[in-house]
Amino acid sequence: MMTQPTRLTTRALALAGGTAVLATLLAAPAAAQAARRVTINPYIEASQTLYADLNGGDVLTYTSLAAGVDAAIETQRVSGQLSYRYERRFGWGDDLGDQDIHSGLARVDARVTRNLTLEAAGIATRARSDIRGAAPGLLVGNVDNVSQLYSVFAGPSFTDTFGPVVFNANYRLGYTKVETPTFGDTAVGGRRLDYYDDSIGNTATASATVAPGSIAPFGITLSGAYDRETASQLKQRYEGYYGRGDILQPISPYVALTAGVGYETIETSQKDAVVDATGTPVLDRDGRFITNAASPRRIAYRTDGVYYDAGVIWRPNRRTSVEAHVGKRYGSLSYTGTATYQASQSVGLSVNVYDGVQTFGRQLRTGIGNLPTSFLTGQQQGFGQQFNGCVFGTTGAAPGGCLNDVFQSISTASYRARGVDGVIVATRGRSTFGAGLGYSNRKLYAPNFAPGIVVTGIEDQSYYGQLFYQRSLTQASGVNADLFANYYDPGVANIAPEDVSGDDGVWSYGATGTYYHNFGRLGTTASLGLYSFKVGDFDSEWSAQALIGARYQF
Template sequence: MRRVREASTSFAVLTTLALLLVPAAGHAQAGGQSGMGASASSASASSDGTSRRSERGKGRGKGTKRLEVAPYIEIDQIVTAELSPGDDLLTYTQIAAGVDASVQGRNNGASASIRYQRQFGWGRKAGDGDAVSGVARGYATVTRGLTLEAGALASQVDVENGGSALVAGPLSGDGTSTIYSVYAGPSLATRAGDLDVSANYRAGFTRVEQSDGARDAQTAAAADVFDKSVTQSADAQAGFAPGTVLPVGLGVAGSFNREDISNLDQRTQDMQVRAMVTVPVSRTVRLVGSVGYEDVEISSRDVLLDENGLPVIGSDGRYVTDKSAPRELAYDVSGLTWDVAVMWRPSRRTSLSAHFGRRYGSTSFGGTLAYAPSDRHQFNVTVYDNISGFGGQLGRALEQLPDDFEVVRDPITGELRGCVASLEGGNCLSGVLGTVRSSTFRARGVSASYSLELGRLSAGLGAGYDRRRYIAAAGTILAAANGVIDENWWLAAYVGGSLGPDAGWSANLYANWISSNDPFTGDLAGYGASAGYYKLLAPRLRGTVALGLDGVSYGAPSIDDLWTASALAGLRYTF
């Protein structure tokens, strides 16, 4: 009953956020927004929410509003056959309720897909269970230059040894953990004469609800899994565009990022100030140089020990923090930073920014590429380098999702499949969800996505690489994680279309290859493919049939691979 109450509460929270986002965007159609001058935004800050929002608002520009809200109920019959290592045949009845919503206007937009489902197993081995999943993302123009942005995510994952995570499969059962994340905050972009000014603030909360099935049967200890964190970030910048007061642009900026993680009271704090010069090279190319100062600290407390000198494990299976212990520094870097960037924008359909410099006490580089050869094609690449915990990394990825999307779900489990269908910006979360270790880390990686719409056909492909090097204080129980490297190669694809006015089809696949140099963590890979067909049987009533294949391959020869095949037949009524 506890899981049912928690899932129901989470569903209510996500649904409330979705409903708040959609009307808010619809009520603010009269507002406008002004963008920052190039002198006040270097390529190294191109992922800033203010800059992206300014471009999105201007890109619509048709003054029309599209509002779609589709609540539904669903009942499905599912059969799952274990192909390896066993041969169990399990049957479930699944009841679900959800809502898909979207509103898009001149300067406002929001999309959401929220779903709660309950499974009833037939027989002794087919257990009951429930789950909430969904994603909501949007912004509303409060007044000219001032916007409010918010987003939320709920997703199920299978947590393996060492905190590696895969998309929840049809036989996940009690081993499934649920990830919840939410963020919100305002963004401001305005001008004071020739001076461009922008600022934003974001606050977020992330939690991983670890299942009882993921605990050690003898010690009741959970795997090294992130619990929860609160994140805060703020950015402010001001500057003159080239050609206003000088032939070159001048600007100053500052940023603050902090994440407080409940696991052993970890804290990541990053403060930076910088001055920037923008040099126009041509009509389409600008060079940006910046120099500044940063102060980055990572700290934690140690575990509470019992009278025998053994770590105390709480009722949730995680280590209990010794609040009386002093805070131990794991990472302390401060000093000069510099950055050189190039920004290229030959047309409104193509933009590139790339930067190279020194941050976190070492070489740092990154950039973004966006290419849309037509209104029906979109290609995006992001290269990143940052320091955070799991909550901060997930919040960044959630903020970078587009505000106009359709969720890609597994037709069997109803779970999110890592990417959303959209012809806007970066649209995948797969790289973030590959590991859920509790320790902070430095993440470097690349993510690429391609989306297209051709007549009745829509398709998308996402792929990427995420590398995390964990940081922990010496002399504490976290010390074993210091220097551990997790690598996650991932792939996600979807395709679908209509077959006339009352029928359609869809297919998707995913793959994750996760490796670690942690001797207690084995390499593993997860694979999945599914296909579905639907047909309207009556107005608002849809029938669906679907097939799916899922597998987990373990690097350790002592662990058998797990493969399952599933089939579904169901009915959905949309109100």
């Protein structure tokens, strides 16, 4: 029987496993070929940060020591990037405790043979825990309602041609770990949500495609998939089987119609929590529910039946692609689609409309898997790389994507996720501009009348926007700026006491600016930030931040 890993073990698995696998994929294929571009830049950094509460007047300061590495590879067979940073914060005085912070993102694609590709991705960041509470943006000073998390996945993809049939198959193995949040109960009162722990996911897909005109005037695709994720909190489980067929009928050189029908079975389930004599769930030392091993497995969500959709594909040129689908799925209308536009080598736009039954771990792994293998890190951006919002690519062909939809809060329950997000990136001379915008809606699923579960039937939503700008002033200096705004509607009016406004919307917005100057291997940084959030009818909380730092790059 597998024993429950300790906190140190799971953290090491998420960090060392993700970093080592990605580093191996980056290094091994490069030894067998002449690399066109390989860079590895380790560094150490020291900084001093001041945090001022503009409402209460409190001023906190702390010293940070950090070590990290930025690496990238671009060869004929391998494309990838790794950016990781570990930071230790030492608070001055008793009002600010010491903290360990991990921040990193990695994406790599490695073509092993003509038919076989390995893909991997990993992330370490901090994200909002409870959608009802505080919405910290800069994560500077004492922050409530935030959890450190890690996620990694890897797997092979295979493609081959058998006569007129193109065959594709892939497998992904993923792991996600979330530490307990930085508060004991909800910041706004009401009944607490359970805390996500960790999960392991397996996904396998396969498809066979015949192009239009090969054996019929229309194209044909047959596909199938199996998806399973198990989470330690309350032994939660997601399991899905899928199979479908699609046809593609061109009606002009630029337009094609498509339609498909499939059959799927999806079931999410969990066990009950242990309760005391009063019916209150019993918690472990980390504040998580203790699973009742003798409990029957309770169904949170189940669908079993036929679904279908139809759509249109428009590709007027090699730089523009638009695809839209509408159909019946999950018992209601379903809309999905994508749009990409590459105006030039350095300017690109991407829009995604999505709809699917998800878990936090599955949606996070999908999100980081959709990010480009070359991305902007905001080099020497004073308040650190957080990777918990939009990530912008370095080319117009891969402009990036946003993780705000999954990071609006960390949900332990399964849910139906619907929304739209888009990113644009543009480089002109010494300047780079990026923007992200989106909307996300989640309908949460949980067993009825399960002890301690308070999210049954809840539907939350969020809106988010982000602007990023960087400019090189000289070969040794430059400026960065970041502006963001978020609005969260938690939709939890039925779980909070009448005298608590925890069911009201939460606003979060802020801005940062950084100037850096390099003296050879030594770089210096000065940053300013302004941040505010507002929960319900409570007054807005305002804070200001300032930082000076120095980095030595080896």
